[in-house]
Amino acid sequence: MKDERLPKTGxxxxxxxxxxxxxxxxRLDRGLTESExxxxxxxxxGDSRRMGSLARAKAIWAHADRARSLGAIAIEAPxxxxxxxxxxxxxxxxxxxxxxASIVAAVSVPAYLHRPKRLVTAMGEIRRVPLGDGSVVTLxxxxxxxxxxSEQRRAIHLVSGVAYFEVAHDPSRPFVVEARDVxxxxxxxxxxxxxxxxxxxxxxxxxxxxxxGRLAAPGADEVQxxxxxxxxxxxxxxxxxxxxxxxxxxxxxxRALSWRDGMLAFEGDTxxxxxxxxxxxxxxxxxxxxxxxxxxPISGLFAASDPRGFARAIAVSxxxxxxxxxxxxxxxxxxxx
Numbered sequence: 339m340k341d342e343r344l345p346k347t348g349x350x351x352x353x354x355x356x357x358x359x360x361x362x363x364x365r366l367d368r369g370l371t372e373s374e375x376x377x378x379x380x381x382x383x384g385d386s387r388r389m390g391s392l393a394r395a396k397a398i399w400a401h402a403d404r405a406r407s408l409g410a411i412a413i414e415a416p417x418x419x420x421x422x423x424x425x426x427x428x429x430x431x432x433x434x435x436x437x438x439a440s441i442v443a444a445v446s447v448p449a450y451l452h453r454p455k456r457l458v459t460a461m462g463e464i465r466r467v468p469l470g471d472g473s474v475v476t477l478x479x480x481x482x483x484x485x486x487x488s489e490q491r492r493a494i495h496l497v498s499g500v501a502y503f504e505v506a507h508d509p510s511r512p513f514v515v516e517a518r519d520v521x522x523x524x525x526x527x528x529x530x531x532x533x534x535x536x537x538x539x540x541x542x543x544x545x546x547x548x549x550x551g552r553l554a555a556p557g558a559d560e561v562q563x564x565x566x567x568x569x570x571x572x573x574x575x576x577x578x579x580x581x582x583x584x585x586x587x588x589x590x591x592x593r594a595l596s597w598r599d600g601m602l603a604f605e606g607d608t609x610x611x612x613x614x615x616x617x618x619x620x621x622x623x624x625x626x627x628x629x630x631x632x633x634x635p636i637s638g639l640f641a642a643s644d645p646r647g648f649a650r651a652i653a654v655s656x657x658x659x660x661x662x663x664x665x666x667x668x669x670x671x672x673x674x675x
Contacts, residue, residue, distance in 0.1 A: 350385060359391040386472045386506055393470035454486040459499070462620040462643065464600060472506030473513065478597050479619050479642070487511075502530040502598055505546075516553060520571045524548040529563075530595060534618075538570040542586070542594045550582075566591055593639070602642045606635045609652065609669070616645045622662070624649055627670045631658060 362378055370378065382388050459465050459477045466476040469485060471492060477483060481499020485492075489511070494503070496517040505513045507526030515522040517533035520541075527546025533539050541550055543563045550569050551560040561583055563569055568590075569583045586594065593603035604612050610632040613624035619642040626632040634656050640648045649667045653660045661668040 350387075352387065352391075355385065355387055355391045356395065359388065359395040362392060363395040388472075389468045389474075390470055390472040390506065393468070454484050457483045457485065461618070464598065471508065471511075474504045476502040476504075476598050478502075496531050496533045498533055498535070500530060500532045500534070500597060502528070502595065504528045518573065519553045521551050521553050521556060522548050523551075523560075536614075538572045541569045541571070542591070543567050544591060544595065568594065596639060597642065600642050601639055602648075603639050604636050606637060608632065609634045609636055609656070612636055612648070612652075616642065616648060619643060619645075621645045622665055622667045625666055625668045627668060631656065631669060631671050 358381070362381070365374060365378075382392065457467060457475070457477060459479055459481050461480045463479055464477065466474060468474050469487075469492075471487060473492070475483060475494075478500035481501060482497035483499075483501055484495040484497060486495075487493070492508075492511050492513045494501075494513070494515045496515055501515075503513070503515065503524070505524050505527050509525055513524045515524075515531050517531050517539045520539045522529070522531055522541055524546065527543065527548055529541060529543040529545075529548050531539065531541055541548065541563060543565055545565050547562060547564045549560040549562055550571065561569055563583060566586045566588070567583055568586050571582055590605075593605060596603040602612070602615055607615075609626055613626060613632075616624055621643065622645055624645050636652060636655070638651070640651070646662065646667055649660050649669055652658065653669060656669075657672045659670050659672055661670065
C-alpha cells in the first residue's frame with residue numbers, strides 16, 4: 339500500500355490518515371496477506387495517530403448499514419482486538435479507497451465507542467494494548483483495567499494490579515486514571531500506576547507530567563509530578579508533596595518499571611515483601627520459616643517467572659536453605675530442620 343502524500347510541512351494530515359485507515363479496514367475485512375500484515379504494522383508504527391484512526395474506521399464501518407446502498411458487501415467478523423471483552427458487531431468490506439474515505443467522512447463515531455471496556459491479564463501474563471486514541475497501556479500480571487472514552491474525557495479505572503500508560507497528546511480530552519480514591523490526570527505523558535491490596539497506590543512518571551489528587555476533592559491540593567518522580571498515596575492521609583512525592587534516579591526509575599520486561603527489582607525490600615510480589619506471577623509459592631529471615635532486606639533484579647531461581651539465589655546470600663516441595667519453595671534459616 340503506497341503511503342499517503344505529505345503536505346509541504348512534511349507532517350501527514352489527519353484527513354489522509356483517516357483515508358488510509360479506511361482502506362486498511364477494508365483490507366482487514368477481506369483478510370491480509372503476510373506482506374500486507376507487515377506493511378500494516380509499519381504503517382501503524384509511523385505515526386502515533388494512526389492506531390486511533392484505524393480503530394475509529396473499524397467502528398464506523400461496523401455500523402455503516404447504508405454502505406449496502408453504495409455497493410458494499412456486509413460480512414460477519416470478530417472484532418480485531420481479542421483482549422477486550424467481545425462486542426457483537428458487523429464489519430463492512432468496501433471496494434476502493436475513495437468509497438471508503440467517503441464513508442469515513444459521512445458517518446459519525448458510534449455511541450458504543452464510549453461504553454466501558456474491560457481489560458484483564460491472567461496470572462503471569464504481561465500485555466501491551468492500544469487504547470484506540472493513540473495511547474497504549476501495558477498491563478502487569480493479574481491486573482484489571484476499565485476504559486471509558488468520550489468526546490470530552492478519557493477515563494481509566496485501574497481496578498487492581500499495575501499498569502503503564504503511554505498517553506497520546508490531546509489537550510481537549512484529559513486522560514484520567516482512577517485507583518481507589520486516587521486520581522491521576524495527564525495530557526501527553528508516560529507513567530505507571532500501582533493498585534495492589536495492602537500497599538499504597540503508587541504513581542511513577544517516566545515522561546511529561548501528571549497531577550495526582552483525591553477523587554473526593556478534584557483539583558484541590560493536587561501534587562504535580564514530573565519525569566523521574568514517584569508518589570505513594572496512603573489510603574488515609576492529607577496530600578502534601580513532601581509526604582508523598584520523591585525524585586527517582588535513573589536506576590530507581592529502571593527498577594520501578596522493570597516489571598514491563600518480566601523482571602522484579604528489589605532495593606532494601608524485605609524477603610517477605612519479595613515473596614509476596616513473586617506470588618502474583620504464579621509458579622510455586624515461596625514460604626519463609628522464621629520471622630527474622632522474613633524481615634531480611636534484599637536487593638537485586640530477578641526474573642518474575644523464576645521463583646525457584648530467586649529462592650536459590652537468596653538462600654546463598656542469606657545463609658539459608660531451600661526445600662523444593664513442588665507447589666511450594668520453602669526458605670529456612672541454615673541449620674533449622
